[in-house]
Amino acid sequence: MSMSPLAAHERIGKGIVFMLLAVLCFALMDVAMKHLAGHMSSMQVAFFRGSMSLPFIVLWLVLAKRMDRVRPRRVGLHVIRGFISIAFLVLTVITLRELPLANAYAIFFVAPLLITLLSVPLLKEKVGIHRYSAVAVGFIGVLIMLNPNAMGFLSYGVIVGLLATLGYALVMVLVRFMHRTETSESLMLFFVLSLSVGCGLLALFDWRPVSLLDVPWLLGLGLSGAVAQYLLTEAYRMAPPSVLSSFEYSAMIWALVLGYMLWGDWPGPWVLVGAAVVIASGIYISHREALRKKDLVDTDQSKLQH
Template sequence: MNSAHQASEHISRGIIFMLLAVFCFALMDVAMKHLAAHLSSFQVSFFRGATSLPFVLLWLASQRTVHKIKPHNLLLHAVRGVISIAFLILTVITLRELPLANAYAIFFAAPLMITLLSVPILGEKVGIHRYSAVCVGFVGVVIMLNPNAMGFASIGVISGLLATVGYSFAMILVRYMHRTETSESLMFFFVLSLTLGCGLLALGDWQPLSISDLPWLLLLGVSGAIAQYLLTEAYRQAPPSVLSSFEYTAMIWALLLGYIFWHELPSIWVLAGACVVIASGVYISHRESIRKKQNLPQQEP
């Protein structure tokens, strides 16, 4: 009885940590969207990495896990770094061009893409239920990208779709790299690659900062670091199958923060399509948890 109660408490804490992490990531995106209005996408992406790097190093030092950042496959880290730089720059462009809720609605298609990519790249088996959910999810994408909503041809939509594809490839690569690399290594080299790569790209179009940018840079660094910590703690307390659905609460914060800062309200088409995509993502997560339970070895009673 005590063990069951303790497990329930861990799951409850994990859900709370996940909800707070999603909120902090939304604040981070608000900061990037604000800075992207007058800074280049390269420069904003650089600050995303540079403001987080000190916090990552501080966390590694406090946990005495600096030694765990030693990479086993530098080539894969380099490939992941290039993909991460590309999708983050495209993400910044999307946040600049589209309302926050519209951008999130496109990004929510990532679990659909990851499910499809996991078959040829990782050799995972996807059953009829998840394939059906992916098909329904892409119908939701078409609904929110129809000409009456966002349209297919705008810079924001194209960059959002490309960012989603890039993010999906990066996450597939992370799944594969987890076989040999530590979480500390993956986190450190991700932030380092953003800082160095985007910093070099930003040199050609560097814009001077103003005093008014400093609070937004502070928000960018602090919210990103806190979000990463909360996300780590959430997955330490509860299984991914429980937590993944709560990532979609980001739409609530996108609607609220988008209206507060920019008076943005998405169309009914965007909301309807986002609901279909979210429902598909939740169902895919549900089927994934069932598959993992079925693959667990049977234990003696």
């Protein structure tokens, strides 16, 4: 039975609210990682990112009766994704430690540009002149925010941040491919499982004492990560990606607010201008992607009618 326009509109509205809440939870998770990275090794923080979220995710899968959906079909792809995820998350922790939160987010927003470019050789997707132009404009925004008067090209935090963003883009392209055979539940579970095992083993070489003062931060890290993952899954169940993708950029608002409240950080004007250009490019790419998918659906329906 088809859904009424009003019901569909309300469902999409709920999806947007879930996305905004998911972005807030991810920002709180990053705040916890940034705090812990001040006195723990990056491997150790990455390990806690996975291990503290794992119980919450398993509990949700059990209560929602979705454990039967976690069985992987292509184990090799999960292993490859696990290795790349370990690398990009460790680099992300280092970036959060080295840079103000808003500056780190400004770099992370480059990911949609890289995903667009990587999808051509890796997924054989066709990218038209509009999206290529948006990518070019987006990289102009990168140059603006990374100029010597802003963050600077050669700082350790910036270089690591760009590598982290490249790793994240590779993982997202791989996830797109894996969605053809794997369930969202398996992708979610094996992501945190790979972080727990892989980063846990690596963290043993540079393990630092954990104090009682760290416990609330660790619990907050696990809970915010798990809740964010749940909200994100529900958001995409209720609304299409073409609607939700633009709301991911609300993360910059939380980065500015939380960074200023907790550490007194405020990015310079060049960073804000460059980030605005990158965000605008990312939103336009999402818009063009939505139009492309709509055209494909319309073409398929036209073929069926004939």
